Amino acid sequence: MTWRAALERQRSLLDFALLALWRRRGKNLSLVLVYGLTVFAIASVVLLAGALRAEAAAVLAGGPDVVVQQLSAGRPALVAAEAVARLGAIRGVSRAAGRRWAAYADPVSHATFTVLAPEGFEGRPGEVELGAGAAAAMRWKPGEKVGLLGEDGRWHFLEVRRLLGEETALVSTDLVLLAGEDFERLFALPPDRFTDVALTVRNPRELTTVARAAVGALPGGRAVTRPEMARTYEALFDWRSGLASVVLLGAVLTFALVAWDKAAGLPADERRELGVLKAIGWETGDVLAAKLWEGVVISVAAFLLGVLAAYLQLFLAPAPLLAPVLRGWSVLSPPLRLAPSVSPLELATLFFLTVVPYTLATVVPVWRAASTDPDAVMRS
Amino acid sequence: MILNPSVVALLGGSVASGALLLGGAAVGAGIRAGWDLQSGSERQLRLERRTVLVSLLVRVALALQLLLLFLLVFTADALAPQFTGAMCAAGSLRAAPYGYPALLTGLLAAFLSGLWLVLDHADGLGHDHPLLRVKYAALLPLAPLVLGQAALLALFLGGLKPEVVTSCCGSLFGEAGRGLGADLAGLPRGPVSAALVGAVGAAILSALLVRRTARGAPPSAVDAWSLAASAAAALPIGLAAVVSVLSPYLYELPTHHCPFCLLQAEYHFVGYPLYGSLLGGAVAGVAVGLLQPFRGRASLADALPALQRRLAGACAGLLGLFAALAAWMVAGSSLRM
Amino acid sequence: MTLLEAREVHRVYHQGRPDEHEAVAGVSLAVEAGALTVLSGPSGSGKTSLLTLLGAMARPTSGRIFLRERELTSLPERFLTEVRRRTFGFVFQQPNLVRGLSARQNVMLPALPLGLDHAALGRRADALLEQLSVGHRARARSDWLSGGEAQRVAIARALVNDPEILVADEPTANLDSALSRQFMAIAADLKAAGKTLLLASHDPIVTDSPAVDRRVAMRDGRLEGP
Numbered sequence: 001m002t003w004r005a006a007l008e009r010q011r012s013l014l015d016f017a018l019l020a021l022w023r024r025r026g027k028n029l030s031l032v033l034v035y036g037l038t039v040f041a042i043a044s045v046v047l048l049a050g051a052l053r054a055e056a057a058a059v060l061a062g063g064p065d066v067v068v069q070q071l072s073a074g075r076p077a078l079v080a081a082e083a084v085a086r087l088g089a090i091r092g093v094s095r096a097a098g099r100r101w102a103a104y105a106d107p108v109s110h111a112t113f114t115v116l117a118p119e120g121f122e123g124r125p126g127e128v129e130l131g132a133g134a135a136a137a138m139r140w141k142p143g144e145k146v147g148l149l150g151e152d153g154r155w156h157f158l159e160v161r162r163l164l165g166e167e168t169a170l171v172s173t174d175l176v177l178l179a180g181e182d183f184e185r186l187f188a189l190p191p192d193r194f195t196d197v198a199l200t201v202r203n204p205r206e207l208t209t210v211a212r213a214a215v216g217a218l219p220g221g222r223a224v225t226r227p228e229m230a231r232t233y234e235a236l237f238d239w240r241s242g243l244a245s246v247v248l249l250g251a252v253l254t255f256a257l258v259a260w261d262k263a264a265g266l267p268a269d270e271r272r273e274l275g276v277l278k279a280i281g282w283e284t285g286d287v288l289a290a291k292l293w294e295g296v297v298i299s300v301a302a303f304l305l306g307v308l309a310a311y312l313q314l315f316l317a318p319a320p321l322l323a324p325v326l327r328g329w330s331v332l333s334p335p336l337r338l339a340p341s342v343s344p345l346e347l348a349t350l351f352f353l354t355v356v357p358y359t360l361a362t363v364v365p366v367w368r369a370a371s372t373d374p375d376a377v378m379r380s
Numbered sequence: 381m382i383l384n385p386s387v388v389a390l391l392g393g394s395v396a397s398g399a400l401l402l403g404g405a406a407v408g409a410g411i412r413a414g415w416d417l418q419s420g421s422e423r424q425l426r427l428e429r430r431t432v433l434v435s436l437l438v439r440v441a442l443a444l445q446l447l448l449l450f451l452l453v454f455t456a457d458a459l460a461p462q463f464t465g466a467m468c469a470a471g472s473l474r475a476a477p478y479g480y481p482a483l484l485t486g487l488l489a490a491f492l493s494g495l496w497l498v499l500d501h502a503d504g505l506g507h508d509h510p511l512l513r514v515k516y517a518a519l520l521p522l523a524p525l526v527l528g529q530a531a532l533l534a535l536f537l538g539g540l541k542p543e544v545v546t547s548c549c550g551s552l553f554g555e556a557g558r559g560l561g562a563d564l565a566g567l568p569r570g571p572v573s574a575a576l577v578g579a580v581g582a583a584i585l586s587a588l589l590v591r592r593t594a595r596g597a598p599p600s601a602v603d604a605w606s607l608a609a610s611a612a613a614a615l616p617i618g619l620a621a622v623v624s625v626l627s628p629y630l631y632e633l634p635t636h637h638c639p640f641c642l643l644q645a646e647y648h649f650v651g652y653p654l655y656g657s658l659l660g661g662a663v664a665g666v667a668v669g670l671l672q673p674f675r676g677r678a679s680l681a682d683a684l685p686a687l688q689r690r691l692a693g694a695c696a697g698l699l700g701l702f703a704a705l706a707a708w709m710v711a712g713s714s715l716r717m
Numbered sequence: 718m719t720l721l722e723a724r725e726v727h728r729v730y731h732q733g734r735p736d737e738h739e740a741v742a743g744v745s746l747a748v749e750a751g752a753l754t755v756l757s758g759p760s761g762s763g764k765t766s767l768l769t770l771l772g773a774m775a776r777p778t779s780g781r782i783f784l785r786e787r788e789l790t791s792l793p794e795r796f797l798t799e800v801r802r803r804t805f806g807f808v809f810q811q812p813n814l815v816r817g818l819s820a821r822q823n824v825m826l827p828a829l830p831l832g833l834d835h836a837a838l839g840r841r842a843d844a845l846l847e848q849l850s851v852g853h854r855a856r857a858r859s860d861w862l863s864g865g866e867a868q869r870v871a872i873a874r875a876l877v878n879d880p881e882i883l884v885a886d887e888p889t890a891n892l893d894s895a896l897s898r899q900f901m902a903i904a905a906d907l908k909a910a911g912k913t914l915l916l917a918s919h920d921p922i923v924t925d926s927p928a929v930d931r932r933v934a935m936r937d938g939r940l941e942g943p
Contacts, residue, residue: 005831006832007832008832008835009829009830009831009832012829012832013829013830019817022817023816023817042385045385049384227461227464231542234461235382235462235542238383239383239384242382242383242384242385243383245385246383249388249392273815276815277815279813280807280874280875281798281827282829283795283798283799284798285432286829286830288432289830344454345455345457348447349386351447352390352451353389356392356396357396359440360400363400363436363437364433367433371432374769375774417791417793418791420776420777420779420790422731423732424776425776429794431793504795507792508792508793509793
C-alpha cells in the first residue's frame with residue numbers, strides 16, 4: 001500500500017471510530033468520565049508536587065548559600081559574634097551575617113511562630129510586623145498591641161505595625177518580626193549572640209569547600225548548603241508524592257478493571273456489528289485498527305479532561321484534599337497561591353500512570369472483539 | 381531509594397513492557413507448536429487469530445520501550461539536583477550502579493523489537509506465513525532481555541540515594557575522567573570522525589545499491605550484507621561520535637560532551653531527530669540483511685525484494701538525515717577545533 | 718468455465734465438543750462463471766454453511782475450495798479476506814446495515830480499509846444506489862429505510878468493490894412477493910452484466926425464477942440428485 005493510501009485508510013478508520021463512539025455515546029461518555037477522574041486524581045498529586053517543588057526552590061534561591069549553626073551536646077547553641085567574623089574571613093565568602101530568630105509558642109493557644117529580628121527591620125523598638133498566618137491565628141490586627149511571654153516570665157507588649165504581604169506568604173506566614181533590642185529582651189540574650197550564621201558565597205561551585213571550611217572555623221558547628229536544603233525538600237516531596245501515587249495506583253487498577261470489563265463484555269448488538277464488518281470484507285487488522293482508534297480518542301479526551309481539571313483545581317482554587325498530604329510541616333500553611341506550571345516530564349509520567357494501564361487492560365479484549373467470526377453473522 | 385511518581389511510572393512501565401513481551405513470546409511458542417496451515421480445524425483458526433495478537437503485543441511493547449527511554453532520561457534529568465555534582469541526566473545515571481546499563485539495554489531492546497516487527501511484517505507478505513517459525517523463535521530471547529532491563533532499572537532506581545556525590549557530565553563525559561563516558565569523550569576526533577563518515581557513508585551507499593537492483597530481482601547477497609554490516613556499525617559509531625565529536629560543536633564548548641543535553645529546548649531538541657534517525661536508519665539497514673536468508677521462500681519471491689528495497693530507501697533517507705544534522709552541527713558552530 | 722469449485726468439503730462446528738455438528742458432509746460442487754446458481758433445501762440443510770465455504774468466509778474442516786485454479790483452503794485468514802474482498806460480494810438474510818450511518822456510508826463501508834480516494838468512493842456509492850433505484854435515499858439513516866430499500870442498499874454495498882461473484886443467503890426471506898420478484902429482476906440484470914451469482918433460498922420465487930441456470934438441492938449437509 002502506498003503512503004497516501006495508508007494515510008487515507010487510517011483517516012477512514014478514525015472517522016469510523018468516531019462515529020462508532022458517538023453512536024454509543026452514553027456508555028462512552030461515562031467511560032471518559034471515570035477515566036478522566038482517575039487521571040484527575042493522579043494529575044493532582046503530580047502537579048501539586050511539582051508546583052510545591054518549584055516554590056520551595058524559588059524560596060530557597062532567595063535565601064543564604066550556606067547556613068552555619070553551632071552545636072553543643074548535639075543541640076543547637078548560640079553563635080558568638082567573633083565566630084561570625086571568622087566565618088566571614090573564609091576565602092570565597094562574600095558576606096557572613098548573624099541571624100537572630102527563635103521558635104515561640106503562645107502559652108494560651110499553643111500556636112507556634114517564628115520570631116525573627118531581621119537586620120533591616122523597618123520598625124522601631126516596641127513595634128512588630130506579623131505574617132498573615134500568625135495574625136489570623138491570634139486574631140491580631142494592625143494598630144493593636146500584642147502580648148508575647150518572655151523568657152523572664154514577663155509579658156512584653158508590642159504594637160502591630162503592619163501585616164506582611166501575601167506575596168511572601170510561603171515564607172512569612174508564621175513570622176513575627178521585631179527589632180533587635182526587643183528580641184534580646186524577650187529571649188534574655190546578649191546582643192552579641194546569634195542563632196545561626198548565613199553565608200553568601202561568591203562562586204556557587206565553591207559551596208561544598210566553603211561549608212567544609214566553615215566547620216573548620218567553628219569547632220562543633222555544622223554547615224548546611226542550599227543545595228542540601230533543596231534536596232531535602234525535593235526528597236520529601238518526592239517521597240510523599242511517590243507514596244501518594246502508589247496509593248492511587250489502587251484507583252488506577254480499579255479503573256483498569258472497569259475498562260477491561262467494558263471492553264470484554266461487548267453487548268450482543270456490538271458483537272453482531274463487528275461480525276458484519278468482518279463479513280463484508282474487513283480484516284481482523286482493520287477492525288483492530290478502528291477499535292484502537294476508539295481507545296486513542298477516549299484516552300486523549302480523558303487525559304485532557306483530567307489534566308485540565310487538576311490544573312484548574314490546583315492553580316485557580318486552593319487544593320483542599322491533597323495539600324495536607326504534601327505539606328505536612330507548619331512552615332508551609334494555607335492559603336497558598338501556587339504558580340501554575342506543567343512540565344513535559346509531568347505529562348509523560350501522567351501518561352504512563354493512566355493511559356498505559358488503560359491500554360494494557362484493553363489490548364486483549366479489543367483483539368478478541370476484532371477476531372469475531374464472520375460466518376456467525378451468516379448463520380443468525 | 382527515591383520514590384516519586386516518575387520513578388513509579390518507570391518501574392511500572394518497564395515491568396509492563398516485559399510482561400507484554402513475555403506474553404507475546406508465550407503465545408508465539410504456542411502458535412509455533414500447534415501450527416498446521418493445511419488443517420481447517422477450529423484450533424488452527426484460533427492460532428491464526430493469535431498471530432494478530434502477538435504482533436499487537438510486540439508493537440505496544442516497542443512503543444512503551446521507546447517512551448520509557450525518554451521517560452528515563454527526563455526523570456534522571458529532573459532528579460539531578462538531588463545528587464551532588466550531577467547537573468543533568470548524565471550525572472544521575474551515574475549516581476547508582478546499573479544506570480547506564482539500564483539505558484543501553486533499553487536501547488538494545490528497542491532496536492531488536494524494531495527488527496522483529498520488520499520480520500513480522502515480512503511474514504505477513506507471504507500467503508503461507510513463511511517466517512512464522514523463525515519469528516516466534518526469535519521472540520523467545522527478546523522477552524528475557526526486556527525483563528532484564530526492567531530488573532536493571534529497578535536496581536538502579538532502588539540504589540539511588542539523594543546524598544550520593546556523583547560526577548557531573550563535565551567530568552563524566554570529560555576527557556580527564558574515568559569510565560566509559562570519559563573514554564568515549566576522550567576518543568581522538570580524527571579517527572572517530574573518519575569512522576563515522578566511513579560507516580554512515582558505506583551504509584548509504586549500500587542502501588542505494590540495493591535500491592538500484594532491477595525490479596523483481598532480489599538484491600545481491602553482497603549488497604544486502606554490506607548494508608546490514610555498515611548499518612549495524614553505524615549505530616554504535618554514531619553514538620560514540622555524538623559524544624566525542626558532535627556534541628562539543630553543538631554546545632560550542634570543547635569540554636562539553638554530554639549526550640543528553642542536546643535533548644533540551646535550548647538546543648532546539650536536535651537530539652530527538654538525531655538519535656531517532658540513527659536508530660531508525662540502523663534498524664532499516666540491518667533488517668535488509670536480516671531478510672536476505674529468506675529470499676528462497678516461494679511465497680516471498682516477489683514481495684521480499686520490494687520490501688528490502690523500501691527498507692534500503694528508508695535507511696538511506698534516515699542516515700542521510702543523521703549525516704545532514706551532524707554536518708549542520710559542525711558547520712553551524714562557531715567552535716573551531 | 719468453472720469459476721468456483723468445492724471438492725469433498727466438510728464443515729464441522731464445535732469440533733471435539735459434545736455439541737459437535739457436521740453442517741456440510743462431503744460436498745463437491747462446481748459453480749460456472751456467469752451463471753446464476755441456486756442452493757435450495759430446508760433450513761438446517763447446510764445451505765448457509767456451504768455458502769460461507771464457497772464464499773471464502775470460512776475454511777472447510779476438510780476438503781478443498783478452488784477459485785479458478787487458486788486453492789483457497791490453506792490461505793491464512795488475512796489472505797482469504799483479501800481474496801474475498803476483491804472477488805465476492807455478500808447479501809445476507811437481514812440487510813445488516815450499520816445503524817447510525819447513512820445508506821451512502823453503509824455502501825462505502827467495505828472499501829474504507831482500502832485507503833481509496835474518499836471522494837471517488839462516494840461517487841461510486843451514489844452511482845450504485847442510483848442503479849438500484851434508491852439513490853434518493855442515499856443520505857437517509859439506515860434505520861429509517863424500509864425493508865425493500867434496506868435490502869437494495871445491502872446489494873449496493875455488496876457491489877461496491879466490483880466483485881465477480883455475488884453471494885446471497887435467503888435474500889427474499891424478509892421481503893414480500895413484489896419485492897422478491899424485484900430482487901430476482903435485479904439478479905437477472907447483474908447476471909446480464911457478467912456477474913456470477915450464487916443464491917441460497919427455499920423461496921419458490923427464487924428457485925423457480927427463469928433467471929436461474931442451475932438448481933442444486935441440499936439436505937442434511939449433502940447434495941441431492943444430480
